[in-house]
Amino acid sequence: MMVNCCCGLLTAKKEPVPLKSVEVELEVRDHVVTVVSTLTYENKEDKPIEAVFVFPLPGDAAVCHFSATIGQTQIVAEVKEKQEAREDYDDALSSGQQAFLLEESEQSPDIFSLSVGSLPPGESASIRLEYVTELAVQADDGLRFCLPAVLNPRYQPQGGDGASVQVTSVPASLVPYSLSFSARVSSPRPVSKVESNCSLDPLQYLNTEQTQATVKLASGHKFDRDIEVLIYYKDAHQPTAVVEAGQASAKPGSLMGDPAVMLSLYPEFPEAVMSSVASCGEFVLLLDRSGSMDSFMNNSESRQTRISSARDTLLLLLKSLPMGCYFNIYSFGSNYEHIFPESVEYSQMTMETALKKVEQMGANLGGTEILKPLKHIYSQSCIPGQPRQLFVFTDGEVGNTKQVINLVKKNSGSHRCFSFGIGEGASSALVNGLAKEGGGHAQFITGTDRMQPKVMQSLRFALQPAVEDVSVTWDLPKGVSATVLSPPITALFQGQRSLVYAQLTGQSSEAAEGSVTVKYSLAGHPSQSRLHFGLRPAEDTGLTVHRLAARTLIRSLEMEKSERSGQPDDGVKKKVVEVSVQSGVSSAFTAFVAVNKGDGKAIQGPLVRRDVPIPRLMMSCSMPRMMACCAMPMDLSNQMGSPAAFDGFAACQKSKPHRKKMGRLSKQDAMHVQPSQPQSMAMRSSNALVGFMGGSGNMCLPKQTPRDPLLQLVSLQKASGCWVLDPDLAAALGKTREEVENTKPASVNQEVWATILALIWLHGFKKDAQEEWELLAMKAVSWLRAQNAACVAECVEAGNTVLGCHMQKDALGL
Template sequence: GGVLRMHPQHCGGLFGKDGTSLKDVPLKEISVQAEVHNLVADVTCKLTYKNDSKDLVETQFVFPIDADAAVYHFEAEINKKRIVAKCRERLEAKETYQEAVDAGHTAFYMEEDELMGDTFTMKVGNIPPAEMAVIKLQYFCQLQVRNETKESGECAVAVFALPSVLNPRYTPSSSESNRQFGHPNAITFTTVTVPYKFSFSANLTAQCPIVSVRSAKDVFELNYQGENRKTAKLTLQSEFKFDHDLEMDIILADPTKLTITYEQCDSNEKGGILGFDCLTVNFLPVFKEDTDTRNEVIFLIDRSGSMSGKNIMQAKESLLLFLKSLPTDCRFQIVGFGTTFSALFNEPQDYTEESMKMALEYQKNMNADMGGTEVLGALESIYAKEITGAGWHRKIIFLTDGDITNQTQVISLVRRNAKTTRMFAIGLGDGASTSLVTGVARAGGGKSAFVRNDERLQPVVLHILQLALQP
């Protein structure tokens, strides 16, 4: 494997096969409508493309999606024909698609990437010359949430993100896969250069007052629909370009309020999850601090080539905040990795003036200069070390952009060691892999968060550290 170096502005797109190469099928319009109920979002994306060539083009579509999202509806309209997707076993679906395309029919084939759960690849089939292709995708996702202290008291911050950027993924040389959908490095990226229309709106409903909505890079207009401020209409006002993930913080008045979201089943669905009523319950308990807990904190820092630029600067700032916020009764270690890995100390050290001086010097000189993204070896070296002793708890705080393809192996390793070590992960930058970051945190019994802009860095870092220091 090697480090992929591509233009930083990569997004999904519709591509036509032309021999062994792919060419863009121009994007004309995107509209996104979200229904946000408490901490759950129902998102509808409508994308319009046009085949400007003179040939019948077999196409495929690559697009980013949150790793925890559940796609429940997909349809496409080409040449006045509307096709609605049905879920099938992978091999059966692939055979059916190929038979239809070989017969000259329009067919669609979509599957989640086995090694990158935050990327979907869809074979769209034949598009006639000068014809439009309208793709509609609907999915559910749960919003990440954290507590935040304001002058008026505690509030909850629910983060809605619409992934818009795809980063190239590094494939370690030792990676093995039974992939049925081509090599991971074959994933296609495009840079959007042709003007297109983009619109975004959302209806917000909560069981407590909606205080405000904020965004570091985009401008939204918020209109309340009632005096109690529990419902609101949100509209994107600024021009949006696919050089960052669309993200907003929804500030809710009561962080501990129990919220319940009910979804009635589709009476037309016979069998499958859509045929069942669903109930989601969310609550944010407040835990008392356990003063007897002793923690061994390992900072695992991605220093691979893909972290260069803004991402490594965010990693350095995050590490500085972590170090300055550590309790003095903990032990800590810093492990940087790329093609190889190296640890600051031979073993975790007590928090002392000398150890902190060495850590701050490491942080000051840290760069994205270690090559590829071989995180397995670094993790194995951490797990191989004995924990300090009885009563000590080991926590890993992982900082990365997640640009790797052997995610299954990494997540499996974390899960096997979850009984002795908890994992917390922060995804850095636009396009950070939600499947890796959320996957390792879930497997390691910890939490994950994302820093897509500098304004969110400090609250995210302090929130993750607070969680990591709990029993």
């Protein structure tokens, strides 16, 4: 079936879009941020309308305020049990009153729906949405904030219970509303710099200590990417504690009435231990091969697709694994495949077998059903003495997020999970949730980021000695006790922060102090670190810590509810609703609702629904011209990046969202878009064409491009760590066969000579990419040491002459 091609329509029938502008303001305090978004709606039609907007937020955000201003009247929304809130909204619309509803998806905590009901002709409304969230720590000590720019269609597995969601989209250049973005940063430590993937105006310091600063988005921002901001403080890795006073109006003894504390812990591990690399482990790599992985990574000239970058990354990973470990590679789409029936020992033969399979992998497996391969992986018996490490690569577009995360949590005792969100719009709830519940580490690859260094950093974490038996103990004054609201810490990594929230009950003097001790076992040796802090509440923190603490508790309770699904009501949902209502923080079981009773006059005329369109995300690699024209409107000049809009607001076309559980667009729904409906972003590039052509999606195989010289050299390394002296190596080094063979010192083994040449080339020409090849170079050095080769210094000198370098033996690790 073909879909009408009509490029650039705002809605199916050229209806006006009521959203006019989005203003986003960040208030960053050290490691947490409060985000205030103001959305201005205007009804220029001659009849009352209902405007519906579906959008993503960070998966761990705590939405804590929702209000609307109409004229001089401000209406602040209340948090109510979800069904009750929907009924209030419906009743208000039925009686002709203005009403506003904000609700979180029950399948994924990073998707919200906003309904602006009964906006009269000529009327304007200003919506204020506020949330708080933690800032993630990056490898270079930067704190990352991401304003999601796109709600990618989420694949709902067959048999899923989510209702279908259809997205109205337009090219980025035609988004009919404006975006402004600014940030104010304050910290006890100086702000050294603020960077972004988007153009920013220069950083403005507000005091001489440089502990406060402001920055804003430069004018002319296009809706073509997520807005990512990286904030750098001096001495960022100092452990801290923030004590916050309770809400004066709340009942003492309650979460909001008592003081709350947020601990930011940074255990420091001995360098001697952390520099060692494990020589064992079972490494299970799980790669998304759904059609959306054929999208381009970014707008750069390289035009590399996500699946192509993932193949390069798997090459580096496989070359960097230690001899003696076990591994397997799974890939998934609508179904899943594995290279070996079960994990195999790492050797030259198994590595070569895997690499041949990896080279053939395309984004041709259809949908995104990650649950089935995960279940199969967990059904495999663990190998004694080989701790399981799971690496998941996905662009994060699934509809059953909570179900997937719950499965990982159930199996968290048998493995660690490292997750990678690829491209704009990857679900932060899924990617962060996999790592958090799997005791691993999450990474996001967006904009011009390269996947390889981020993945290799996580492999380094996975090869570090495991931290075991983690415990947190409190030492508080007499009469004061702490109720920890965070889940127990199960994973600690060098340079990584752990946040702990607790409710403090009881009275103490303002000068009183407390301390927290984190104990753990590292490489069989008991260790500990202690943080002292004052109990006097910090000033001007608002209720940020309380709201994040409430969100943490709500998430833990929701997970508990998910684990007990199918059993009699255990009161967990009731507890979630109670905490949510008391704290004013959203949950899967509650919603914000506001009704403007005004002067009691009912709004006249039938209510017309208006869906707000989003920028279109389409980055397929080589879509045939005919199919591109028939399948959906295209404007590739605007679509090779990702769409952007406010907090990534996406438009949605659902029937009565307040009466129907939020869901996702299933693959079946995507294939049956009626010509009379708005052009849908339900089908992203390859997935759409798979449906239309009835094929396997194999038509978008990557074009063969010359391999990067680094990857060419890496591809020639043996599993043991050495290189072989042959014409391929000479070509990778940029030399002829005669040049590398005739200069070999006479008494030296050919493989030793080849390996030293490769190490010199890596250090001499690819120092800027050391994160990518460091582990495989360490393996090469270990192999050389085991050879007890003579004349190493002579080889290094000769190698320098051949390659035109000036490397010292010590610099190579020899």
